[in-house]
Amino acid sequence: MVLDSLGKSLRGVLQKIARGSVVDENLLNEVVRDIQRALLQADVNVQLTLDLTQRVRRRATEEKPPAGASLRDFLIRIIYEEIRGILGKDRKFEIKAKRILMAGLFGQGKTTTAGKLARYFQKHGVRVGLVAADVHRPAAIDQLEQLSKKVGCEFYANRSEPRAEVIVREALAKFPPHLAIIVDTAGRSGIDAELVEELKRVRAALEPEEVLLVLDAAMGQTAGRSADAFHKAVGLTGVIVTKLDGSAKGGGALSAVAASGAPIVFIGTGEHLDELETFEPTRFVSRLLGMGDIQTLLERFEELSNKEAAEQAAKNMMSGRFTLRDMRTQLDSLGQMGPVSKLVSMIPGIGAGKVDAKQLEDTQARLRRFRAIMDSMTGEELDNPHLLKAERIHRVARGSGQPTTEVRSLLKQYETTKKAAHGLASNRRLRRQMEKQFGLTGTPSD
Ligand code: GDP
Numbered sequence: 001m002v003l004d005s006l007g008k009s010l011r012g013v014l015q016k017i018a019r020g021s022v023v024d025e026n027l028l029n030e031v032v033r034d035i036q037r038a039l040l041q042a043d044v045n046v047q048l049t050l051d052l053t054q055r056v057r058r059r060a061t062e063e064k065p066p067a068g069a070s071l072r073d074f075l076i077r078i079i080y081e082e083i084r085g086i087l088g089k090d091r092k093f094e095i096k097a098k099r100i101l102m103a104g105l106f107g108q109g110k111t112t113t114a115g116k117l118a119r120y121f122q123k124h125g126v127r128v129g130l131v132a133a134d135v136h137r138p139a140a141i142d143q144l145e146q147l148s149k150k151v152g153c154e155f156y157a158n159r160s161e162p163r164a165e166v167i168v169r170e171a172l173a174k175f176p177p178h179l180a181i182i183v184d185t186a187g188r189s190g191i192d193a194e195l196v197e198e199l200k201r202v203r204a205a206l207e208p209e210e211v212l213l214v215l216d217a218a219m220g221q222t223a224g225r226s227a228d229a230f231h232k233a234v235g236l237t238g239v240i241v242t243k244l245d246g247s248a249k250g251g252g253a254l255s256a257v258a259a260s261g262a263p264i265v266f267i268g269t270g271e272h273l274d275e276l277e278t279f280e281p282t283r284f285v286s287r288l289l290g291m292g293d294i295q296t297l298l299e300r301f302e303e304l305s306n307k308e309a310a311e312q313a314a315k316n317m318m319s320g321r322f323t324l325r326d327m328r329t330q331l332d333s334l335g336q337m338g339p340v341s342k343l344v345s346m347i348p349g350i351g352a353g354k355v356d357a358k359q360l361e362d363t364q365a366r367l368r369r370f371r372a373i374m375d376s377m378t379g380e381e382l383d384n385p386h387l388l389k390a391e392r393i394h395r396v397a398r399g400s401g402q403p404t405t406e407v408r409s410l411l412k413q414y415e416t417t418k419k420a421a422h423g424l425a426s427n428r429r430l431r432r433q434m435e436k437q438f439g440l441t442g443t444p445s446d
């Protein structure tokens, strides 16, 4: 696995937390020290490491875990989130017919990665045309031609044409339609004016949807500076970090590139054509920290915070401060509670009496429309539904793609629910039951 030793150390930290008898200052100190050591060994920048562990320490002492969660699990989640945070944003990379410009310095793995991408696209059912626009090295053109044969994709080169942008125009004219077009360009030993000018000319000819920078993980933290420089010069949509298989210090390259703001979209994990992986920080960190465990933990937190919101909504309901936001929370938690059939009959005004399959479907469709409408409201409106008069209703309708009648029907539903909630709150027996269920205290008795 990529970054194996970093993963091992971090999993060791989590185990220490899980096994520790108490979560106290001592354990926290130890954990912070272990994380620092693990990150620095993986070549993560010193300042970045210190900032991260400082945040872990501060959050662990100042933030309060959601009701029902242990301090132990909370600490594990904080560590997960902070490490996730230094790897940048998740960016979805769509596999479809599009034009891709590959950029990068000598020997970083550009040509190899162009071949890997071609195979990846073709495997996903998108035909590819590879274009050899590295005009400075005939060997690079042969290398790409070999790769295209292995992959079984289209290939274009013109060995007597010294202008890369002309080759690109020729390829665009010659290739059949609906190809993903991947252009391999020349590298330099450093990013200089000549390289930048050539890339700009190729970019103008290609009009690419993607400009991908290829960076060798062995560059470590300097990969971040390189990403910055290329981004300023030609504008990047993504970065591919290669040779992560050969580097114990890949953490430096990954975190430094992420800090430059350009999202990492793929990583190279070997010399073979298949050794390319999509890079999604969330999944990557889950795997690094021990996928299954982290995933269940995160889901539990999700449930707990949903429960917290639902409890708040119930409290608001009983105190008469029931807003559209509360109603949204309740509809959401209904959605999570599984078979709607059992539940619809509990929603006042929606599903009284028996429900058949057709009605059920209608109800679900209706809940989806309601959800879309509420998503088009401002926070202010959710908290103060009485603001929703004609003009705002029109805006919300337009925003959600629903007719105004549907918006009005939602508001009517809200009024009904609110009245029912009022009745509920004044029903002594029901009230006591809810108090017991949600552990409410301090609500005035009637
Ligand atoms: P370019 O000059 O940027 O086009 O780089 P090349 O594609 O020619 O690659 C340079 C060398 O790096 C070649 O020997 C490749 O086999 C090797 N290489 C590329 N990607 C990877 C990778 O992900 N892992 C490993 N181990 N080697 C790689």
Ligand code: MG
Binding pocket: 110, 111, 112, 134, 140
């Ligand atoms: Mg090359």
